[in-house]
Amino acid sequence: MQRLHGIFWATEMHNSSGALADIDPVSAGFTIDRDGFVSYKDSLLFLPPKERGAFRLLLNAWPKVVSKDDFSKNVWAGRMSDESLARCITQLRRTLSNLGVVAIDAFYGQGYRLAILADKVRRLSLVPAMVHSPQKSDVAKPHAALVEACIHARQLLERRSPDAFSQAEAILKNVISKAPDYMMAKLLLAQYVAEHAFFDGNIQRSQIDDALGELRSVQDAEPYLQGLQSVTGYLLDCKWHFDEARMAHEQALQMSPDDDVAYSRYGFHLLNSQAPSEAIGAFRTAVQLNPFSPTVAVGLVRAYAFANMDPVEVLAQARSVYSSHPDSPVTYLNLLYTLAWIDPQPEIAHAARHFVQRDRYAHAFASRVVPYVLARCGDHAGALEIIENDGSIHGVHSAALIAMGMLDEAMTKVKSAAEIRFGILPLTLSFPECAELKQHPDYPWVYEKVFSRIPRKQI
Numbered sequence: 001m002q003r004l005h006g007i008f009w010a011t012e013m014h015n016s017s018g019a020l021a022d023i024d025p026v027s028a029g030f031t032i033d034r035d036g037f038v039s040y041k042d043s044l045l046f047l048p049p050k051e052r053g054a055f056r057l058l059l060n061a062w063p064k065v066v067s068k069d070d071f072s073k074n075v076w077a078g079r080m081s082d083e084s085l086a087r088c089i090t091q092l093r094r095t096l097s098n099l100g101v102v103a104i105d106a107f108y109g110q111g112y113r114l115a116i117l118a119d120k121v122r123r124l125s126l127v128p129a130m131v132h133s134p135q136k137s138d139v140a141k142p143h144a145a146l147v148e149a150c151i152h153a154r155q156l157l158e159r160r161s162p163d164a165f166s167q168a169e170a171i172l173k174n175v176i177s178k179a180p181d182y183m184m185a186k187l188l189l190a191q192y193v194a195e196h197a198f199f200d201g202n203i204q205r206s207q208i209d210d211a212l213g214e215l216r217s218v219q220d221a222e223p224y225l226q227g228l229q230s231v232t233g234y235l236l237d238c239k240w241h242f243d244e245a246r247m248a249h250e251q252a253l254q255m256s257p258d259d260d261v262a263y264s265r266y267g268f269h270l271l272n273s274q275a276p277s278e279a280i281g282a283f284r285t286a287v288q289l290n291p292f293s294p295t296v297a298v299g300l301v302r303a304y305a306f307a308n309m310d311p312v313e314v315l316a317q318a319r320s321v322y323s324s325h326p327d328s329p330v331t332y333l334n335l336l337y338t339l340a341w342i343d344p345q346p347e348i349a350h351a352a353r354h355f356v357q358r359d360r361y362a363h364a365f366a367s368r369v370v371p372y373v374l375a376r377c378g379d380h381a382g383a384l385e386i387i388e389n390d391g392s393i394h395g396v397h398s399a400a401l402i403a404m405g406m407l408d409e410a411m412t413k414v415k416s417a418a419e420i421r422f423g424i425l426p427l428t429l430s431f432p433e434c435a436e437l438k439q440h441p442d443y444p445w446v447y448e449k450v451f452s453r454i455p456r457k458q459i
Contacts, residue, residue, distance in 0.1 A: 023118045025059045028101055032056060035144040040099055044142075046184055046226075048151050050075055050084075051092045058104065058114035067111040087292045094289065097258035098226045142182045146175050150185050157192060160199050160295070160330070162361050168192050183222045186214050187231060194234040198268070198424060199364040201394045205422045208238050229255060230262040233269060239422050242273040243453045260290035267299050272426040273454045276306035294328035297321040301334060305432055311342045329362040333369045340376040341433055349377035368396040372433070375403040394423035399433040411440045418449040426450050 029041040038045045038055055047055060053075035057066045072080035075088075089104060089112060096102050101121050105113040149171050156168040172189040175182060190211040197203045212235050218228055233248030249266040256262055263286035270279035283300035290296060301317045318331075318338040325331040332355070339348050352373040360366060367390055375383040383404065387397045395417035401410035414437065417425045428434060429450060437443055 023116045023121050025062050025102075025114070025116060028116050028121045030059055032059065037144060037147065040101075044147065045095065046147075046151065047092070047095060048155065050088050051095065054085075054088050055092055055096075058112065062114045062116070065105075065107055065111050065113040071111065083292075090290055090292060094258060094260060095226070098256045142175075142179045142185075146179050146182065146185070149175050150182075150188055153188055153192075157188070157195055158295075160195065160364050162364055165192065165196050165199075165364070169196075181221070183218045183225055186218050187225060187227055190215050190218075190235060191227070191231045194231060194238055197238040197422070198234070201392055201396060201423055205239070205420070208235055208422060211235055224255070226256055226259070227252075227261070230259070230265050234265050237265075237269050237272050237426075238424075240272075240426060240450060241453050242269070242426075242451075243455050245269055246273070246455050258289060260286040260293065260296060263289065264293075264296045264299055267303060268427070271303060271306055271430060274426075274430055274451065276303055276308075276430070279303040280307055291324075294321070294325035294331045297325065298330050298334045301338070305338070305341075306430055308432065314338060315342050329359060330365060333363060333365050336373050337369045340373040344376040344378070346377055349374050349379045349382070352377075353379075353382065367392070368400075371397055371400040372403060375400040380404050393417060393420060395425050395428055398428050398437065399431055402434060402436050407436055407440060410434075411437060411442055411446075414446055415442060418446045421449070 031039050031042075033039065036052065036056065038047065038052060038059065045052075045055075054071060057070060057074055061070075068080075068082070068085060071085055071088075072078055076084065089106075093104055096104070101117050103115045103117060105115050107113065153168040153171040153175075156164040156171070169189070169192050172185055172192060175185040176189065179185065193203065193207050193211040197208060212232065215228065215232050215235070218225060222228070229248050229252035233245040233252060236242075236245035236248060246269065249262070249269050252259070252262040253266060263282050267279045267282035267286060270276070270282060280300065280303045283296065283303050286293070286296045287300055298321060301314065301321055304317055305311075305314045315338050318335045322328075322331040322335045336348055336352055336355070339345075340352075352370045355362075355366065356370055367386070371383040371386045371390075374380075374386070383400050387400060390397065393416065395410075395414045398410040398414055401407075401413070414425065414429070417423060429437065429446070437446075
């Protein structure tokens with residue numbers, strides 16, 4: 001799977017596409033409607049504006065190379081950087097890989113070219129259409145404005161801030177009210193529930209159950225919709241049904257072997273189910289597939305910490321990730337957290353307090369990271385104030401309480417969270433900062449409550 005990245009990606013595509021110009025994009029099944037949306041065999045491709053514009057250029061230019069100047073002029077209005085184009089092509093390749101019939105050749109110093117994989121097009125044409133494109137003929141394509149609204153909602157979800165979560169939820173519910181048969185909107189609303197449960201925690205178990213129920217209707221309507229199995233596994237992880245989640249994640253990777261998001265979610269699943277060494281492999285693949293994602297990069301750093309890598313090396317990785325994504329709140333928070341864990345200093349607490357004053361709501365992780373940083377760096381009063389005002393029921397502040405020597409208080413919160421039987425407690429219990437909990441006499445009871453559904457071959 002790692003072959004589809006970097007030099008290996010380009011090499012394989014040049015080898016496979018040299019004599020494949022006998023099937024054009026239209027014959028392969030691609031069309032562009034009057035609104036500029038691209039479809040494959042009458043199924044709308046869910047592409048953000050930049051990726052959609054780049055793909056239109058590649059389709060219209062086929063079989064010729066599209067130069068960087070053409071991308072800049074026609075997609076970025078002349079304000080394109082090389083990194084922007086590379087990020088766009090990476091995301092576009094990820095989406096198109098799910099179709100299995102096209103690739104994008106890279107020509108160093110020139111640009112990119114669309115390659116139609118003729119053998120795969122012919123092979124798919126011999127299989128009944130319903131197997132690969134189970135679209136219902138009686139369902140009209142959603143209005144362009146609703147598609148754009150869903151794309152915007154997905155971009156909001158990627159920010160993972162409380163405000164962005166709220167906006168995304170409102171947008172998706174509005175879209176579903178207007179187009180109840182638009183399965184992508186239902187999938188994204190289920191993703192919202194999973195993201196909200198994982199990053200924020202302020203959600204009810206019934207919402208997770210309802211989201212899983214909606215995904216069953218999506219499964220009936222569009223079983224091959226990209227992301228369906230991955231989001232299903234994500235929600236099952238939130239319910240601690242790790243055995244069922246494992247099957248969903250593995251199916252997601254089988255169906256979309258080049259999807260960095262699926263690998264990232266699988267990595268968090270492995271961390272949740274106490275398999276950090278395997279998680280490192282999943283996150284590494286995700287980073288290779290998408291080196292532009294700060295969330296994926298931070299996931300790899302945390303996996304290193306969970307797997308008991310040398311703390312100095314973990315810190316070096318955290319610094320490197322922040323250097324690569326200096327504008328990302330999550331990489332900055334991760335760096336502060338790692339610094340506080342390894343070498344707590346008053347200056348780190350000052351930086352955390354400054355973050356709260358300036359960017360408190362920039363990322364949902366702040367509510368659990370900042371109290372730990374303050375606790376580790378000696379500002380116990382500041383940490384306790386945030387903890388008392390937070391009101392989380394999921395034991396997210398266990399590490400901060402342990403850092404202040406409040407092990408019994410941490411266990412009390414952990415036991416309450418274990419009774420709820422959903423949320424991020426499995427991840428919290430696996431934190432290296434929470435290792436002292438394992439020495440507490442109540443830990444075996446907690447362990448059984450939380451990890452009873454880890455796949456048996458792992459136990």
